[in-house]
Amino acid sequence: MKKWKSISKKEVFYKYGRGIEEVIYLMPDGREEKYYLNKEVEGAFVFAITKDNMVVLVKQFRPGPNDFTLEVPVGAVDKGEKPIDTAKRELLEETGYDYGSIESLGEVYRSMYGSAKNHLFLARDCQKVCAQNLDKNEEIEVVLKSIDEFRKYLIKNPYANIIGYRALDYLGLL
Numbered sequence: 001m002k003k004w005k006s007i008s009k010k011e012v013f014y015k016y017g018r019g020i021e022e023v024i025y026l027m028p029d030g031r032e033e034k035y036y037l038n039k040e041v042e043g044a045f046v047f048a049i050t051k052d053n054m055v056v057l058v059k060q061f062r063p064g065p066n067d068f069t070l071e072v073p074v075g076a077v078d079k080g081e082k083p084i085d086t087a088k089r090e091l092l093e094e095t096g097y098d099y100g101s102i103e104s105l106g107e108v109y110r111s112m113y114g115s116a117k118n119h120l121f122l123a124r125d126c127q128k129v130c131a132q133n134l135d136k137n138e139e140i141e142v143v144l145k146s147i148d149e150f151r152k153y154l155i156k157n158p159y160a161n162i163i164g165y166r167a168l169d170y171l172g173l174l
Contacts, residue, residue, distance in 0.1 A: 002028055017041040017076050038114030042077040044086035047105070047167035048097060048123040054144040056097050056126055061139065062159075069159040070143060074118075083107075083119035091123055093133045095142045100125025105166050120163045122170065147173055 004025040012020040019039040027033050048056035055072075062069045075090030077083050084104065091097055105120040134140060145153060151168065154160045168174045 004028070007032060011039065012036070014039060035113070038111050038116065040110060040114055040116040042083065042117050042119065043074050043110070044077055044083045044090060044119045044121060045072050045074045045161065045163040046087045046091045046102075046121045046123050047072050047163050048091055048095070048099065048126045049147075050097075050126045050144070051100070053147055055147065055150045056091075056095050057143045057145060057150075058094050059141040059143050065159065070153065070157070071159060071161055072163050077119070084121065087119070087121040087123070091126070092130070093135075094138070094140050096128050096130045096132050097123075097126045097142075098129045099123035100127075105163070105170055108162055118163075120166055122167050 004027060007024045007026050008022075009024075010022045012022050014020075017040060021037045021039040023035050023037055025033050025035060050056060057070050058073050059068055059070050061067070073091050073094040075086050075094070077086045084102065088099070088102060091099060100123075102121055102123045105122050107117045107119045110116045110118050132140060132142070147168070150164065151173070154164045154168075165174070
């Protein structure tokens with residue numbers, strides 16, 4: 001097998017850190033084929049646990065599913081910013097919680113039809129230190145769940161994210 005060669009790229013649409021890019025590839029058999037790829041900024045996801053082993057989650061409205069979701073704090077990695085700095089900033093801004101320690105759990109591609117990566121972090125010994133500092137389009141409610149409640153949530157919820165599984169596995173709690 002050979003890696004496909006990209007012949008051209010063209011931005012079709014971009015707003016709020018998300019867009020579509022048209023890419024034409026030269027296929028192994030000589031044909032040209034158009035693909036429409038997700039063009040997104042990278043994200044930093046934070047699985048945060050308090051000193052008494054409660055998982056810090058955020059409840060907010062999401063336009064894609066047109067519903068409220070319960071998820072870990074996450075934010076876009078700004079240009080020139082390190083993903084771990086994004087994770088620290090977003091945890092504090094979205095929840096008002098700070099961490100005792102924070103470590104990387106690796107990264108995963110957001111989609112197989114895009115190049116953005118999600119950077120995954122585990123924050124331990126978190127505690128509430130200030131009020132939320134939300135962006136203009138954010139309305140977030142902080143929700144705490146025990147590890148057992150969170151495991152049950154992961155099994156039954158369509159909005160569950162890989163960070164939950166990865167963090168619980170890393171902690172030996174799956």
